[in-house]
Amino acid sequence: MIDVLIILVKFVGAIVWFLVLSLYLTWAERKESAVMQDRVGANRANFFGIRVLGLFQPFADAIKMMTKEDFTPEFSKKFLHNLAPFLSFFFVAVTIATIPFGSPIQISGKEIPLQVVDLNVGILFVLAFLALSIYGVILSGWVSNNRWTLLGGLRGSAQLISYEVALGLSLIGIVMVFPSLQFSEIVGFQSEVLFGWLPKWGIFLQPLGFIIFLMAAMAESERVPFDLPEGESEIVGFFTEYGGLKYGLYMFTDFMKVLIISCLLTTLFFGGYHVPWLSAEGFHFPWGGEWLLPYWLVVVFQVIMFNLKVFFFCWLQILVRWTYPRFRYDQLMDFGWKFLIPLSLFNIAATAFFMSL
Amino acid sequence: MFRLFGYFIEIIRGILITARHFIVNMVFHILNLFGIKTKRKGAFTIQYPEQKTEIAERHRSLHRLMKREDGKPRCVACMLCETVCPSECIYIEATEDPDPEIQKYPSTFIIDLSRCCFCGFCVEACPEDAIRMDTGEVEFAQYNRKDMVLDLESLLNEPK
Ligand code: SF4
Ligand code: SF4
Numbered sequence: 001m002i003d004v005l006i007i008l009v010k011f012v013g014a015i016v017w018f019l020v021l022s023l024y025l026t027w028a029e030r031k032e033s034a035v036m037q038d039r040v041g042a043n044r045a046n047f048f049g050i051r052v053l054g055l056f057q058p059f060a061d062a063i064k065m066m067t068k069e070d071f072t073p074e075f076s077k078k079f080l081h082n083l084a085p086f087l088s089f090f091f092v093a094v095t096i097a098t099i100p101f102g103s104p105i106q107i108s109g110k111e112i113p114l115q116v117v118d119l120n121v122g123i124l125f126v127l128a129f130l131a132l133s134i135y136g137v138i139l140s141g142w143v144s145n146n147r148w149t150l151l152g153g154l155r156g157s158a159q160l161i162s163y164e165v166a167l168g169l170s171l172i173g174i175v176m177v178f179p180s181l182q183f184s185e186i187v188g189f190q191s192e193v194l195f196g197w198l199p200k201w202g203i204f205l206q207p208l209g210f211i212i213f214l215m216a217a218m219a220e221s222e223r224v225p226f227d228l229p230e231g232e233s234e235i236v237g238f239f240t241e242y243g244g245l246k247y248g249l250y251m252f253t254d255f256m257k258v259l260i261i262s263c264l265l266t267t268l269f270f271g272g273y274h275v276p277w278l279s280a281e282g283f284h285f286p287w288g289g290e291w292l293l294p295y296w297l298v299v300v301f302q303v304i305m306f307n308l309k310v311f312f313f314c315w316l317q318i319l320v321r322w323t324y325p326r327f328r329y330d331q332l333m334d335f336g337w338k339f340l341i342p343l344s345l346f347n348i349a350a351t352a353f354f355m356s357l
Numbered sequence: 358m359f360r361l362f363g364y365f366i367e368i369i370r371g372i373l374i375t376a377r378h379f380i381v382n383m384v385f386h387i388l389n390l391f392g393i394k395t396k397r398k399g400a401f402t403i404q405y406p407e408q409k410t411e412i413a414e415r416h417r418s419l420h421r422l423m424k425r426e427d428g429k430p431r432c433v434a435c436m437l438c439e440t441v442c443p444s445e446c447i448y449i450e451a452t453e454d455p456d457p458e459i460q461k462y463p464s465t466f467i468i469d470l471s472r473c474c475f476c477g478f479c480v481e482a483c484p485e486d487a488i489r490m491d492t493g494e495v496e497f498a499q500y501n502r503k504d505m506v507l508d509l510e511s512l513l514n515e516p517k
Contacts, residue, residue, distance in 0.1 A: 032379065034400070035378075035379050035382045035383055035386065035399065035400070036375050036378050036379045036382075037378070038378065038382060038399075038400050038401050039400050039401070039402050040399075040400045040402040040404075319372060319375060319376060319379065320372065322375065323371055323372050323375040324368070324371065324372075339361070
């Protein structure tokens with residue numbers, strides 16, 4: 001009973017963290033793109049005249065979305081039309097359950113890992129559910145009964161096929177060097193150090209795998225360099241027939257994907273919650289220094305570090321989204337099939353070669 | 358393969374440029390946030406309704422009709438501005454003036470601002486320097502179209 005309660009509390013905590021950060025990612029995206037382009041960005045939304053850098057903007061957006069008409073076209077299949085956005089949202093939202101946020105904490109003799117569920121097939125679970133979220137896209141494209149949405153949905157599925165393979169193959173390298181599919185174990189392996197000073201992070205063991213995963217994962221999030229299912233300037237996209245909150249849900253799912261990809265990049269390639277040279281007792285610097293800390297402070301450091309790494313990758317993805325123009329459709333497929341997949345196969349071969357030495 | 362390599366170099370150069378913009382601007386934003394005055398600002402944005410730019414000297418803004426010393430319009434209703442106007446938004450009705458030196462003056466002079474494209478041709482065409490666009494008034498949006506139509510009376514009494 002108490003175990004179920006603990007899991008429930010952890011799940012609510014993780015989901016709230018996930019949703020609030022995704023909400024503020026919209027603000028971060030606005031502001032970051034503005035700063036990149038020498039602008040100021042949305043700063044007018046206020047609460048009784050208090051502006052604080054436009055931090056209320058996401059709420060203004062949410063209120064706008066809610067008060068808009070929730071339109072279901074006459075010629076669509078009503079039930080599926082309503083179901084599709086929630087499908088996408090749900091499949092992305094549950095993936096947060098597998099991400100470890102920090103070392104296990106002890107409360108009254110009970111060890112509680114800061115992770116909702118520690119699945120022994122964590123990587124496969126996340127990949128599978130991220131891939132399933134494309135069903136929301138395809139479904140919305142199909143049930144809207146509109147040519148453009150159908151094209152958007154088809155493009156979404158074609159893009160998924162060309163990227164999912166590279167995404168999975170790029171992770172095989174990681175699974176080879178950290179022999180596990182369980183996130184907690186992968187993160188555990190990354191707490192060690194190489195040559196006495198370099199943290200044993202995935203990026204140092206798998207630089208090529210990291211690059212492939214980064215590109216494939218950004219294609220997964222369906223944002224600008226790879227936003228073909230949406231393609232706002234040509235087909236408007238799979239959500240053409242959606243309005244109001246359901247449209248907002250699709251937008252929100254995009255930001256959630258950005259966040260979950262940042263979490264994955266952190267967990268798999270950047271040591272998860274590990275702070276360099278910080279072990280359970282405190283810091284052991286490679287130059288000989290030591291700074292011993294109580295265990296709870298170590299956990300706090302780790303959670304902060306995890307968040308900082310996630311923020312960095314969110315920053316990077318927004319930077320990419322506002323820097324590059326879109327791929328053409330055939331270029332994108334070529335890029336997936338003819339470049340990323342051979343490269344990831346090469347990565348697997350190279351990893352195997354180095355490991356057998 | 359070689360071309361692809363060049364492509365990647367450019368891709369990375371591109372992201373370095375935008376990242377540089379972000380970091381430089383962010384440094385200035387943070388300095389300004391802590392009240393440190395810098396010569397350069399983090400953004401070029403002008404917060405419009407609160408903060409306005411100087412209007413350039415040779416700007417074109419809301420029209421006005423000039424008056425003679427006795428307060429009558431300087432316009433002689435020659436219709437040149439009506440003819441030249443590309444948006445056809447000027448409408449003039451001429452009346453005879455008792456003064457033989459002047460001969461004509463407009464009894465009606467209407468400019469429909471909702472059609473005007475602010476090209477300034479009317480000002481260029483006028484032989485009497487009777488119409489000018491130098492009021493400096495640029496905020497004249499209205500809630501309905503009728504209010505965008507200016508007649509002789511209001512054109513003569515535009516503030517300068
Ligand atoms: S500014 Fe141009 S469009 Fe406007 S009234 Fe004069 S001539 Fe016509
Ligand atoms: S061109 Fe000048 S004088 Fe002639 S009608 Fe127009 S405002 Fe009057």
